[in-house]
Amino acid sequence: MxxxxxxxxxxxxxxxxxxxxxxxxxxxxxxxxxxxxxxxxxxxxxxxxxxxxxxxxxxxxxxxxxxxxxxxxHPEPSLMPKSPEARHEVRRLVGWFDDKFHSEVTSKLLNERVYRKLQGTGYPDSSNVKAGSKAIKYHLDYMAWLLDHRRWLAGDHMTLADFAAAAHLSSLDYISDVDWNRSEAVKDWYAKIKSRPAFRSLLADQIPGFPPPAHYADLDF
Amino acid sequence: MxxxxxxxxxxxxxxxxxxxxxxxxxxxxxxxxxxxxxxxxxxxxxxxxxxxxxxxxxxxxxxxxxxxxxxxxHPEPSLMPKSPEARHEVRRLVGWFDDKFHSEVTSKLLNERVYRKLQGTGYPDSSNVKAGSKAIKYHLDYMAWLLDHRRWLAGDHMTLADFAAAAHLSSLDYISDVDWNRSEAVKDWYAKIKSRPAFRSLLADQIPGFPPPAHYADLDF
CATH class of the missing domain: 3.40.30.10 (Glutaredoxin)
Incomplete structure (x- = not known):
């Protein structure tokens, strides 16, 4: 296995x-x-x-x-479209979340709120937390703009781009750092992806010393 | 065009x-x-x-x-091998250079030595320069270890992994930050890639206020 x-x-x-x-x-x-x-x-x-x-x-x-x-x-079920242009868009967005979103948002919030404690490297740096909390708004708005044109982030089908984005947002949701009221389109998108069987293992995660909020595993959040 | x-x-x-x-x-x-x-x-x-x-x-x-x-x-000439395992190795190394090498070496040296001046954001931070100069040694040794087993970084053919690595090293060579005497294998690899016609445009680059050292464009460096 x-x-x-x-x-x-x-x-x-x-x-x-x-x-x-x-x-x-x-x-x-x-x-x-x-x-x-x-x-x-x-x-x-x-x-x-x-x-x-x-x-x-x-x-x-x-x-x-x-x-x-x-x-x-394991090409089925497919998480990548067929055309080179659509594949580029998926990879561009995976890069967007794993590089830009990670450095501007996830690393700032998660490192300060969780890893500093787990790794014993001191108290959260509030300037990082503030910068991350500010930057996530702009990113949620960008996602809302994409979802205004498309059913999923990279087009009309669910792809690796959605998984990259949902991976970041779910980690941040575990520490209550996502304002789901900011955009109905983003909330609807997350509800769709959160309800997939593939998501269940993520919703069952428990970090000792950091219990998730009640809404974290709730499909009707 | x-x-x-x-x-x-x-x-x-x-x-x-x-x-x-x-x-x-x-x-x-x-x-x-x-x-x-x-x-x-x-x-x-x-x-x-x-x-x-x-x-x-x-x-x-x-x-x-x-x-x-x-x-x-434009699959020809190919910069990616055919098997999923070999393709993974190329992408892993592209990630290694564009993520790890960039954050530990390139960003530290290039940002401090060049971009601070170009962007007018002050004097170089010597602790970053020191950290970058130290980290590049470990990375050159890792490359030497790879090249001890392989003709090119990801296997027996030139791939995107070689271009990713050469892109970082050539930028650092422009500011004389690569010790080519550290590994003969790395120097030989760079000499091979540097002599390709595709490399010529990089060797002709000139940044106003930052003339390259004489060896930068020399194929016999």
Missing amino acids: ARLFHAPLSPFCRKVRLSLAEKKIECELVEERYWEQDPDFMRRNPAGKVPILKIDGKILTESAAICEYLEEL | ARLFHAPLSPFCRKVRLSLAEKKIECELVEERYWEQDPDFMRRNPAGKVPILKIDGKILTESAAICEYLEEL
Whole structure:
């Protein structure tokens, strides 16, 4: 069986978990305290990051590269469109969330509110929290603008772009950092994706010392 | 004709320039002072970043997504292998350089030595320069280890992984931040890639106020 070394709130791991579950690839989850940089862990991935996927006798790292691999070997159900132009749009948005959204929002809020405590590196830096809370508004508005033109973020079908975005937003929702009242279109989109069977494992996550809010696992949030 | 909005020393733009040139896609280069966030520029890419490629009547952004698009529409000469496992390895390494190497090395050295002056944001922060100069050693050693097993970084053929790595190293070489004596294997690899016709445009770059060192454009460096 495949095995995923992961951290529960990591949006990169969540994107891979969603892809695996949507494609019905059975996978054992192994929690990794990646910040301890244990030698076995560093041997599996010298980049010192999760996710790490053991599958088909191989060790795969880098979430975007893992998702493309899963798509190529398990093309159904498809999370990538067929035309090069539409595929570019999916990859552009995956990059948007995993690079820009992550650096402006997720890393700022999640690192300060959760990882500082887990890793014992001190109190939250309120300037980061403030910057992240401000930036998420602009990103939610951008998503609302996309969803005004499209059924899903990258077009009329659900793709890896939706999983990348939902991975970030679900991690932030775990710490109550998403204002679902800001855009009805974004809330409707999230309700659709949250109700998929592939999402269930994410909604069952529990971080010791950080209980999720009641609405986190509620499909009618 | 295609048109690329770029910044000369941006490794992300250089990777796209190498792909375009290797595939012999004619392209006009337009320099973009992206940090000024001019409204026309932000309309082309709300992420506020270069590269931006106008091609086939479309506007494409995010360097990894652009390179995959070029590969799908112009598959020859190929910069991606055929098997999903080998394709994963290329994408993993592109991620390694564009994410890890960039945050630990390129951004630290290039931002401090060049962009602070160009953008008028003050003097270099020596702790960043020191951290970048230290980290590049570890990365050069990792490249040497890869090249000990392989002719090119991701296997026996030149791929996007080599272009991603060469894009970062060439930008750093412009400011004399690469110690080519550290590894003969890395130097030989760079000499091979530097002598390709696709590399010529990079070697002709000139940033006003920052003349390149003599060895920068020398194929026998």
